[in-house]
Amino acid sequence: xxxxxxxxxxxxxxxxxxxxxxxxxxxxxxxxxxxxxxxxxxxxxxxx
Numbered sequence: 115x116x117x118x119x120x121x122x123x124x125x126x127x128x129x130x131x132x133x134x135x136x137x138x139x140x141x142x143x144x145x146x147x148x149x150x151x152x153x154x155x156x157x158x159x160x161x162x
Contacts, residue, residue, distance in 0.1 A: 116142040 118126070122139045125131045131139075 116140040 118136065118139050118141065122131070122136070126136045
Protein backbone atom coordinates (compact mmCIF):
# COMPACT_ATOMS: atom_id res chain seq x y z
CA UNK A 115 0.00 0.00 0.00
CA UNK A 116 2.06 2.94 1.21
CA UNK A 117 2.67 5.41 4.01
CA UNK A 118 1.28 8.75 5.19
CA UNK A 119 2.73 11.82 6.87
CA UNK A 120 2.65 11.80 10.66
CA UNK A 121 0.24 14.77 10.75
CA UNK A 122 -2.20 12.98 8.41
CA UNK A 123 -1.92 9.75 10.38
CA UNK A 124 -2.79 11.56 13.62
CA UNK A 125 -5.83 13.21 11.99
CA UNK A 126 -6.98 9.82 10.70
CA UNK A 127 -6.40 8.25 14.11
CA UNK A 128 -8.71 10.85 15.69
CA UNK A 129 -11.36 10.18 13.00
CA UNK A 130 -10.97 13.69 11.58
CA UNK A 131 -10.46 12.24 8.08
CA UNK A 132 -12.77 9.99 6.13
CA UNK A 133 -11.26 6.80 4.65
CA UNK A 134 -11.40 8.29 1.14
CA UNK A 135 -9.53 11.41 2.32
CA UNK A 136 -6.90 9.23 3.98
CA UNK A 137 -6.38 7.18 0.81
CA UNK A 138 -5.88 10.43 -1.09
CA UNK A 139 -2.96 11.31 1.23
CA UNK A 140 -1.15 7.96 0.97
CA UNK A 141 2.31 7.84 -0.63
CA UNK A 142 2.37 4.58 -2.59
CA UNK A 143 5.52 2.44 -2.30
CA UNK A 144 7.53 2.21 -5.54
CA UNK A 145 8.99 -1.27 -4.92
CA UNK A 146 8.23 -4.33 -2.87
CA UNK A 147 11.20 -5.96 -1.16
CA UNK A 148 11.17 -9.53 0.09
CA UNK A 149 13.72 -10.27 2.82
CA UNK A 150 14.86 -13.76 3.72
CA UNK A 151 16.25 -14.43 7.20
CA UNK A 152 19.41 -16.52 7.19
CA UNK A 153 20.24 -17.94 10.62
CA UNK A 154 23.67 -17.04 11.97
CA UNK A 155 26.38 -19.68 11.85
CA UNK A 156 29.14 -21.21 9.77
CA UNK A 157 28.24 -22.42 6.27
CA UNK A 158 30.27 -24.13 3.54
CA UNK A 159 31.32 -21.79 0.70
CA UNK A 160 28.79 -23.23 -1.79
CA UNK A 161 25.78 -22.34 0.45
CA UNK A 162 26.21 -18.54 0.55
